[in-house]
Amino acid sequence: MAPYFNIIQSLCRACFSSDLDVITHQIERLISAYRADGNIDEAKALEKMLNNAKNKEVLHSSVITFSSCLQGETLTPKTIIPVDKETSAPILDVIYVDELPSTEPIFDTFIKEAVDSVILEWSNYDKLIKMNATPSRSCLIYGLPGTGKTHLAKWIAKQLGLPIVLAKLDGIVSSFLGTSSRNIGNLFAFANRYKCILLLDEFDAIAKLRNDPQEVGEVKRIVNTLLQCLDSRDEIGFTIGVTNHEQLLDPAIWRRFDVQIEIPKPSPSIIPLLLKNFITPLKYNEAEISFLSWCIQDCSGADIQKLSNWLKRMSIIDEYKNECLYHLMQRYTLLNTGRISDKVKEIITKAPDDIYASLKASSPELKQKDIAEIFNMTPSSFCKMIQKNNKE
Ligand SMILES: Nc1ncnc2c1ncn2[C@@H]1O[C@H](COP(=O)(O)OP(=O)(O)O)[C@@H](O)[C@H]1O
Ligand SMILES: [Mg+2]
Structure with missing residues (x-):
């Protein structure tokens, strides 16, 4: 046996x-x-x-x-959602726990540890209160678009077993003059009444208005209301703010958040993990993953997801499914010029041996024979080509 x-x-x-x-x-x-x-x-x-x-x-x-x-009533699908009085549009969405993502976003260890510490602190809320310690109750997640911030906020809520009250800030802010502040008040009153996490996603929607000279008075009112609401909520429940443009946020709002976590673009060691995560059920070997990771260096997690979905689509289209990864990625680069780095754009259209040199610099462990397949070449013809070009 x-x-x-x-x-x-x-x-x-x-x-x-x-x-x-x-x-x-x-x-x-x-x-x-x-x-x-x-x-x-x-x-x-x-x-x-x-x-x-x-x-x-x-x-x-x-x-x-x-x-x-946690204090408060439990949200149910029967709970009445507040609406904008002028337009009757809901000012928030409720996302119940079973609708929240159960997959942990993939980050570098130091970010993961920071996130875990927030979750641990929030999940030990009652013990901290008993010890007379004030736990942090608000967290600002900021960073470039597509880096997984909204996903992270939802995942934190999932870990705490709490539904999310998602503010529809765009709608609230663009509502009729004077009603924005009332809507913000209603939003917080709703969140304070129920056991939930208040998620202020795309938080900068409020700050953006500041650039509009006609809106100065209104923006001041909104920011003041928001500050008051954030202050009073601090005693009651958890709040997560998410923004792509942290520099637009009013410094007073920024200071209201106990914890501030910056989510960077994935580092070179995280890109292959994200790729492997999104690419399933397609299977790529380590050399192919290294090649794809090289192609999408400097990309966000959302870009990596987009590439993975595109590769899946290509894998079922008869005309493309047997194409080698090198040609596929050349085509992807042409279709996504805004996503791919200038360095990769410059090299990807060149001959395989130029790509090999650059790829080798970023992944020295790769062997020539492993890379040959990416170019649809046999290991021996690939090695011969590299040797010949090195001599020239
Ligand atoms: N680090 C990551 N781990 C897992 N998924 C990610 C990551 N970064 C981005 N994504 C995925 O990319 C998509 C966009 O992410 P999202 O959270 O909306 O980005 P953001 O809010 O930062 O703009 C989502 O489907 C998300 O799951
Ligand atoms: Mg987002």
């Missing part, structure tokens, strides 16, 4: 019946078996996975107690 087959068999059975206790027990058996056989690295790797999963479980179970200790 193959090594540990009996344990793996029991583990599979436990997985199919979704019995977490048995799954944990079988993994612990596997760790002991590995350790006894001297496979220490494998035992440690499994142990780390198990501990991570257990920590998440602790986080998850604290969520349930947490949302039940």
Whole structure:
């Protein structure tokens, strides 16, 4: 029998019946078996996975107690949503917990740790209050468009087991003169009444008005109302502000947020992870992922998602499905000139060996033979071409 087959068999059975206790027990058996056989690295790797999963479980179970200790009524689909008095358009949307994303956004470790610390603090809200410590209750997430900020805000709410009250700021601000402040007041009154996270997405919609000289008086009124509302909400519930243009925000508003997290574009080590995440069920090998990552250096997470969807579409179109990745990416570059960096645009139209040189500089571990496939060449003809061009 193959090594540990009996344990793996029991583990599979436990997985199919979704019995977490048995799954944990079988993994612990596997760790002991590995350790006894001297496979220490494998035992440690499994142990780390198990501990991570257990920590998440602790986080998850604290969520349930947490949302039940927060003051306020529970939102239900029957709850009446406030509307703008002039236009009758709703001034907010409610996003219930089961509609929130359950996939964690993928960020560099230091961002992930900052986000985890906010979630941990907010999920220990009741304990902090008992200790007379004031937990932070507002968080501003800012950074370039498409970097996953809205996704992150929703995911935080999901982790806390709270629905989101999403302010329709564009509608609120463009409403008739004088009604914007009333709408903001109604929005906060609604959020304060229910157990929820108030999400002020595209928060800069309010700030943008400042550039319009005809709106000066109105903007002052809106900003003042907003400041008052943010101050009074601070005692009551959680608020997340999201903006792409943090420099447009009034400094007084900016200061109201206890925590401020900047989300940067994905770093070179995160791009392949995002690609692998979005590209499923398509399968690419490591060399192909490195090539795609090189092509979309400097792109946002949303751009990576867009490329992945495009590759999926190409994979089912008969005319393109057998095309090599190099030609596909040349075409994608021509169709997305605003997304692809100038450096890549310049090189991608050149010969494979030029691309190889640049690719090799960013991913030195790549071997010529692995890259040959991207150009639809056999390893030997690719190597010959590189050698010939190096001699010339
Ligand atoms: N780091 C990331 N991890 C996972 N998904 C991401 C990431 N960045 C962007 N996305 C995806 O890109 C799309 C746009 O993200 P979004 O949160 O709306 O960006 P933003 O609010 O920063 O403009 C979403 O589908 C989101 O899931
Ligand atoms: Mg957004």
